[in-house]
Amino acid sequence: MKVTGVDFKGRDIISIKEFSKKELLHVLAVAAQMERRPDPHLLEGKILAALFFEPSTRTKMSFEAAMYRLGGEVIGFASEKVTSVSKGESLHDSIRILGGYSDVVVMRHPTEGAARVGAEATDVPVINGGDGANQHPTQTFLDLYTIKKAKGRLDKLKVGFMGDLKYGRTVHSLAQALSHFKVEMVFIAPPSLQMPPGILEELNAKGVKFKTIQDLKKGLAGLDVLYNTRIQKERFPDEYEYQKVKGIYTLSEKLIPLFKKDLKILHPLPRVNELSPALDGTSHAVYFEQAKNGVPVRMALLALVLGAVK
Numbered sequence: 001m002k003v004t005g006v007d008f009k010g011r012d013i014i015s016i017k018e019f020s021k022k023e024l025l026h027v028l029a030v031a032a033q034m035e036r037r038p039d040p041h042l043l044e045g046k047i048l049a050a051l052f053f054e055p056s057t058r059t060k061m062s063f064e065a066a067m068y069r070l071g072g073e074v075i076g077f078a079s080e081k082v083t084s085v086s087k088g089e090s091l092h093d094s095i096r097i098l099g100g101y102s103d104v105v106v107m108r109h110p111t112e113g114a115a116r117v118g119a120e121a122t123d124v125p126v127i128n129g130g131d132g133a134n135q136h137p138t139q140t141f142l143d144l145y146t147i148k149k150a151k152g153r154l155d156k157l158k159v160g161f162m163g164d165l166k167y168g169r170t171v172h173s174l175a176q177a178l179s180h181f182k183v184e185m186v187f188i189a190p191p192s193l194q195m196p197p198g199i200l201e202e203l204n205a206k207g208v209k210f211k212t213i214q215d216l217k218k219g220l221a222g223l224d225v226l227y228n229t230r231i232q233k234e235r236f237p238d239e240y241e242y243q244k245v246k247g248i249y250t251l252s253e254k255l256i257p258l259f260k261k262d263l264k265i266l267h268p269l270p271r272v273n274e275l276s277p278a279l280d281g282t283s284h285a286v287y288f289e290q291a292k293n294g295v296p297v298r299m300a301l302l303a304l305v306l307g308a309v310k
Contacts (some may be wrong), residue, residue: 009307012119013127016137016173021180023049027300028145030309035296043072050076051095051109051118052129053109058269059129059139059257062294063302070299070308075101077267104306112129117268125305141174142297147225150264155182158222161187163229163249163274165195169270170227172199177202179288185210188219188247193231193296216249220258226251228267228287230274252276259284266290 008023019027047065052060056078076098077247091114099105099122107118115128115135130136148154159178161171165187173308175185175195185208187195203210208267213219220226228251251265253276260285267275279285303309 003236008304009310010125010126011305012077013137013301013305014115014119015128015135016140016177017135019137019177023142024141024177024180027141027297027304028148030300030304031145031293031297033309034089034208034303035293038069038296038299039071041071042067042303043067043070046072046104046306046308047102048072048076048302049075049098049105050074051077051098051107052076052121053091053107053114054130056108056129056290058294059106059108059136062291063127063129063138064297065295065300066298069295070303072261078089085167091117092121095126098122099124099126104302112207119194127301127305130143132170133169135173137173137269138294138301139170140177141301142293143170143227143266143268144177146266146286147264149289149293150286151224151262154178157181157224158184158186160186160219160223160226160250161195161229162216162219162226164193165189165229166193168229171195171227174227175203176201179206179208183208186219186223187212188214188216188249190214204282216251217255217258220255220263220304223260224261224262226265228265228271228275230270230272249274250276251279253278253282256284256296258283 050060050063060078060092067074095105095118102124104125105118105122106129107115109131112132113135115126121125127134128137144154151157165171187210250273261272263284263285265279265284269287269291
């Protein structure tokens with residue numbers, strides 16, 4: 001493992017749980033600087049290895065855009081089928097080899113804990129772009145950035161989480177990050193897709209106020225932020241379990257009368273049928289801006305772990 005103190009240089013970004021409130025806010029501040037005045041020469045001569053063993057659009061491309069905007073270069077792949085993994089090479093060996101070709105690695109993998117294995121295999125910083133249903137820390141940084149921009153603060157908010165809270169790595173990471181702030185959380189999901197007990201126990205131990213609820217209309221009451229997620233078919237152990245909950249919630253324009261006037265809706269995307277396009281043009285929708293925010297946030301993270309900024 002690399003540096004784990006306040007200094008970001010050479011640091012792995014594996015789990016949001018490894019960051020203090022001070023560090024979270026520092027990343028957001030650097031991201032704001034990147035959004036205002038990006039330096040197109042900041043990472044000249046640096047190479048990012050983008051290793052995606054699982055499909056990705058926003059995470060992969062925003063990391064690539066971030067690296068290019070700062071003057072760096074990108075190598076990598078978008079499917080393990082085109083790598084030696086398909087020949088039986090271990091994940092450890094793959095990352096050790098590819099880490100030797102680059103200055104920083106971002107990886108996505110369907111197996112929980114894979115990013116940690118990758119970090120142990122190489123001496124260059126490893127950034128977790130999502131490992132199974134476990135963590136997605138860089139998504140959390142951009143979610144926090146979006147909430148702060150949209151609401152002007154991260155404290156004194158009532159935040160709802162809706163949909164697949166069991167398998168949704170984005171909601172796991174975001175709930176853990178928001179536990180550093182004075183927030184109330186509402187988890188809206190059927191019992192089979194509720195937030196994992198381990199995370200609820202963490203929140204309880206930190207004194208975070210939260211409640212679990214099934215009724216969407218009741219769950220919307222008083223929310224400042226609603227984080228909507230799709231039901232992730234690819235995470236379910238079998239088709240039957242997925243069919244039981246598919247389409248259980250749909251956030252549509254019909255529910256607008258139940259929204260607070262300044263409610264902001266986030267969604268990590270892609271969406272299926274849980275979020276109506278009719279909401280896209282309303283003042284509540286910030287999910288496309290949220291996706292766009294991935295570039296300055298990932299610019300900040302790359303610059304920090306490569307020591308180009310402090």
